[in-house]
Structures are given as C-alpha cells and as structure tokens.
Amino acid sequence: MSVEISRHWRLNPQRYRLVGEECPRCGGKIFPPRDVCPYCADNEPQPSFKFSGRGEVFSYTTVHNAPEGYEDQAPYTVALVKLEEGPLVTAQLTDVSSGEVEIGMPVEMVTRKIRVQGDEGLIIYGYKFRPQLQAA
Amino acid sequence: MPVMKPARDVGIVGYGSYVPRYRLPATEVARVWTDGTGGAPIKEKAVPGLDEDTLTIALEAARNALARARIDPQDIGAVWVGSESHPYAVKPTGTIIAEAIGASPHTEAADWQFACKAGTETIQAGIGFVAGGMAKYVLGIGADTAQGRPGDALEYTAAAGGAAFIIGPAEESLAVFEATYSYVTDTPDFWRRQYAHYPSHGQRFTGEPAYFHHVTSAGQHLMQELGRTAKDFEYVVLHQPNAKFPQRAARMLGFEKEQWATGLLSPVVGNTYAGASLLGLTAVLDVAKPGDRILCVSFGSGAGSDAFAIKVTGAITERRSLAPTTQTYIDRRVEIDYATYARYRQKLQMK
Ligand SMILES: [Zn+2]
Numbered sequence: 472m473s474v475e476i477s478r479h480w481r482l483n484p485q486r487y488r489l490v491g492e493e494c495p496r497c498g499g500k501i502f503p504p505r506d507v508c509p510y511c512a513d514n515e516p517q518p519s520f521k522f523s524g525r526g527e528v529f530s531y532t533t534v535h536n537a538p539e540g541y542e543d544q545a546p547y548t549v550a551l552v553k554l555e556e557g558p559l560v561t562a563q564l565t566d567v568s569s570g571e572v573e574i575g576m577p578v579e580m581v582t583r584k585i586r587v588q589g590d591e592g593l594i595i596y597g598y599k600f601r602p603q604l605q606a607a
Numbered sequence: 608m609p610v611m612k613p614a615r616d617v618g619i620v621g622y623g624s625y626v627p628r629y630r631l632p633a634t635e636v637a638r639v640w641t642d643g644t645g646g647a648p649i650k651e652k653a654v655p656g657l658d659e660d661t662l663t664i665a666l667e668a669a670r671n672a673l674a675r676a677r678i679d680p681q682d683i684g685a686v687w688v689g690s691e692s693h694p695y696a697v698k699p700t701g702t703i704i705a706e707a708i709g710a711s712p713h714t715e716a717a718d719w720q721f722a723c724k725a726g727t728e729t730i731q732a733g734i735g736f737v738a739g740g741m742a743k744y745v746l747g748i749g750a751d752t753a754q755g756r757p758g759d760a761l762e763y764t765a766a767a768g769g770a771a772f773i774i775g776p777a778e779e780s781l782a783v784f785e786a787t788y789s790y791v792t793d794t795p796d797f798w799r800r801q802y803a804h805y806p807s808h809g810q811r812f813t814g815e816p817a818y819f820h821h822v823t824s825a826g827q828h829l830m831q832e833l834g835r836t837a838k839d840f841e842y843v844v845l846h847q848p849n850a851k852f853p854q855r856a857a858r859m860l861g862f863e864k865e866q867w868a869t870g871l872l873s874p875v876v877g878n879t880y881a882g883a884s885l886l887g888l889t890a891v892l893d894v895a896k897p898g899d900r901i902l903c904v905s906f907g908s909g910a911g912s913d914a915f916a917i918k919v920t921g922a923i924t925e926r927r928s929l930a931p932t933t934q935t936y937i938d939r940r941v942e943i944d945y946a947t948y949a950r951y952r953q954k955l956q957m958k
Contacts, residue, residue, distance in 0.1 A: 483706055487703075487706055487707035488707060488708075488709060521709075543657060544657050544658060563658075565656065565658055566628055566656065566939075581663070581667060582663055582666050582667070582707055583656075583658035583659060583663050584657075584658040584659070584660060584663065585658075594660075594662075594694055594695070596662065596663070596703065596707075599658065604931045604935060604936075604939070
C-alpha cells in the first residue's frame with residue numbers, strides 16, 4: 472500500500488463513524504483522536520468514544536476558490552461545528568445553500584463523497600454536516 | 608412450483624430509506640428536449656447532490672434501518688448491496704457500508720446485481736441466510752443513482768434513492784415474511800455493457816413481455832399458493848419505473864387504488880431502480896397497522912420478479928418513529944432546473 476492509501480485506511484473509524492476518544496482522567500470527549508488530552512494534558516491511552524453526530528454551527532465561511540480535488544463542489548460552505556459532546560470539528564456543510572446557514576443552526580453528521588482522486592483513483596468518503604432532519 | 612417458505616420464521620427487524628433532496632420536474636426535461644410537448648411519465652424525480660452516490664444513499668438508509676432495529680451492528684452476519692450503479696466497477700460497496708455502520712470485520716459482504724431487482728434479491732437471500740442459522744441478522748439494501756441518456760425517455764424517470772432492511776428472527780420483527788417467490792426468464796428488454804455509460808433498451812420488450820408478464824406472474828403465483836387474493840392484502844407495492852406501469856399491473860392483479868396509493872412513490876421520486884419497490888415498501892411500513900398484509904413485487908430487466916407476502920406485527924408502532932419517515936425525505940424538496948441537473952449528474956465534460 473502506498474503511504475497515501477494506508478493513511479486513508481487508518482482514518483476510517485473517525486471519518487466514517489466519528490469515533491474519537493474519552494479521556495480516562497477528566498472524562499473529556501476528544502475528536503479527532505490524539506495522544507494528549509486537550510482538556511487536562513493527560514497522556515494515558517484513551518478508550519474510543521463514538522460521537523452522536525449532532526451539533527450546531529459555531530462559525531462558517533463560504534469557499535469559492537476550492538483547493539485541488541474539491542473544485543467540482545465549489546462554492547461550498549465550511550463550518551466549525553460544535554458537537555453536542557463538546558469538541559469543535561471543521562467540516563463541509565451539505566444539503567444547504569449558503570444563504571440558509573446561520574450560527575447556532577442544528578446540524579447532524581452524514582457520510583458523503585469528500586473528494587475523488589481523478590478518474591482512476593479512490594473515492595474518499597467522510598463526514599459532512601447537514602441541517603438536522605426531524606425523525607417521525 | 609411451490610413458493611419459498613423459510614424453515615424458521617423470519618422478518619424485518621429494522622428498515623430505513625433515503626431520497627436525495629433535489630428534484631428535477633419532468634416539465635424541465637420536456638422543455639429542453641421536446642420544446643415542452645408530449646406527456647410526461649412522472650411529475651418529478653429525485654436527483655443526487657454532487658457529493659452523493661449509491662454508497663452514500665445506501666449508507667444513510669442502512670443507518671436508519673439500524674436505528675429502528677436497535678441491534679448491535681456486530682451481530683449483522685452479512686451486508687449485501689443491490690445496485691446497478693455501484694461507485695466502483697471493482698471494489699465492493701458492501702465493505703464500506705459494513706465498516707461505516709460498525710459491522711466489520713466479522714461479517715460477510717457482497718454487491719449484487721440484477722438491474723432493478725438487485726435489492727429484493729438481497730432480502731430473499733437474507734431470509735434464507737437467517738432461517739438457516741448462518742447469521743443472526745442480514746442487512747439487505749437496494750439503492751441506485753440511475754442515469755438515462757440525455758434526451759432519452761429514461762431521462763424523465765431515472766432517479767436516485769434507496770432502502771435498507773435488517774432481516775432477523777420473527778420474534779424481534781416489525782413485519783414477518785409469510786412467503787416469497789421468484790420468477791425469471793431470459794428477456795432482452797434492457798441492458799448495459801461493461802464500459803457503456805448509458806443503458807440500451809429493446810423498445811418492443813419493455814412493457815408486455817418484460818414488466819407486466821414478470822410482475823403479474825410472480826404476484827399471482829405467490830397469492831395463489833398462499834390461497835389468497837388481492838382482497839386479503841391492505842397494501843400492494845410493485846416495481847415502479849413510471850407512474851402508469853405499476854398502477855396497471857396492480858389492477859391486473861386485482862388491486863384497487865387505495866391499496867397501491869401509499870407505496871406508489873414514482874410520480875414524485877422517479878424510478879430509483881434497485882431501490883424502487885423497496886422504497887415503496889418503507890413508505891407503507893411508515894403507516895401500516897399491526898396485522899396488515901403487504902404484497903411487494905420487484906422487477907429487474909433481463910428479466911425477473913421477486914414477490915413477498917409480508918404481515919406487519921405489533922412491534923411496528925414503537926419502532927418506526929426511531930428514524931425519519933420516507934415522507935420526511937420526500938418533503939425535503941429543492942427544485943432544480945436542467946442546467947443544475949446537468950452539473951449535478953456530471954453530464955458536462957469539463958476537461
Ligand atoms: Zn483529560
């Protein structure tokens with residue numbers, strides 16, 4: 472496997488399922504997973520924690536000049552989403568037009584195509600957020 | 608030929624659907640290609656966004672099915688996806704779904720194909736897999752992002768959507784399979800070769816010898832073997848390539864409008880191919896009462912039909928509210944014009 476492919480493969484749990492960590496010392500919920508707890512600087516191994524995927528828009532910006540691999544989707548909105556368990560996550564918003572987005576808007580995680588590596592490469596799937604749907 | 612009845616009672620433990628939010632009205636297709644003349648086979652169809660494909664559609668439907676089933680995903684022994692628009696020619700959709708819902712690695716995974724019948728095949732095989740004790744639960748999915756050649760009749764209807772079902776023991780089910788039956792022949796009504804982008808169809812074969820013959824043969828035979836008639840069912844859901852075919856076939860089988868109206872989504876969603884009959888079934892489960900009987904018949908070109916006799920149980924009432932209804936997705940509607948559609952479906956070559 473190339474370094475690129477193995478990197479994508481290792482990130483699957485967090486990208487597909489929003490699996491982060493829970494600090495064994497302070498109980499803080501951590502996303503993305505990392506070696507040191509951002510709340511109490513504890514560096515014990517942290518058990519994994521699956522986030523609910525619900526949160527709200529903390530801040531946002533619209534991207535018109537997209538970086539390579541994302542041009543097809545421009546213009547799109549990137550938001551800092553505050554997950555209901557605490558952490559802030561940067562992600563693209565989807566199923567929303569830029570005029571509809573506002574601070575505090577309730578959003579939920581969905582899995583979408585993040586980017587496509589040309590005509591012959593991999594299709595990279597991962598999390599985005601959309602306005603929360605109401606269950607029945 | 609007797610129908611298929613599992614040795615142990617098996618049912619639907621959870622179900623879920625997904626329909627993208629964009630809608631292309633048939634009047635837009637007509638405006639561009641026929642100068643607005645000629646009738647349209649449906650009102651409008653669901654179009655996937657730029658970041659959606661069969662996998663993302665199947666995955667959201669699967670997550671909804673899991674929410675209703677309330678089971679540990681590690682107990683799912685097989686993840687099967689039926690589609691004619693899998694994102695990769697080689698690389699299974701099923702493994703990505705299995706990983707994303709937390710069912711991997713101790714599970715079977717595979718992609719199925721049989722035109723629009725690929726979804727119901729996974730359900731039929733899942734019934735056998737669960738009844739035979741090979742797996743506690745099977746996740747069967749039908750989803751598609753079908754494409755028609757620009758200007759072709761199929762462009763009015765070729766749509767995107769999907770539905771997922773978790774098959775498991777009858778005791779845990781919100782609906783139970785009474786019996787199932789499959790009817791196939793070699794019929795050249797519709798096909799797509801390996802490297803062709805758009806499908807071809809044998810005009811002469813699409814209606815009478817293909818759709819109507821298989822759907823009514825399968826439905827009729829299943830009802831006959833069970834000693835039932837259309838009157839014994841509260842609902843009927845048939846494969847729905849347009850608005851007209853399923854209504855006519857339902858009438859041929861002896862059904863009335865109030866039995867097919869709930870599950871007939873093609874007028875407002877289009878033809879979701881492998882998702883079509885299963886998506887209709889989710890809309891019925893969203894409103895059915897305990898004790899209701901449902902006849903569901905798929906159709907796949909090539910050609911064949913799978914028929915299912917289903918009886919709803921008391922578990923439906925509390926479980927269906929655990930995920931968004933199919934109507935919720937249908938109501939989440941954003942109309943687009945033909946130019947936006949051409950961009951979303953990547954009909955414009957940008958290089
Ligand atoms: Zn900590």
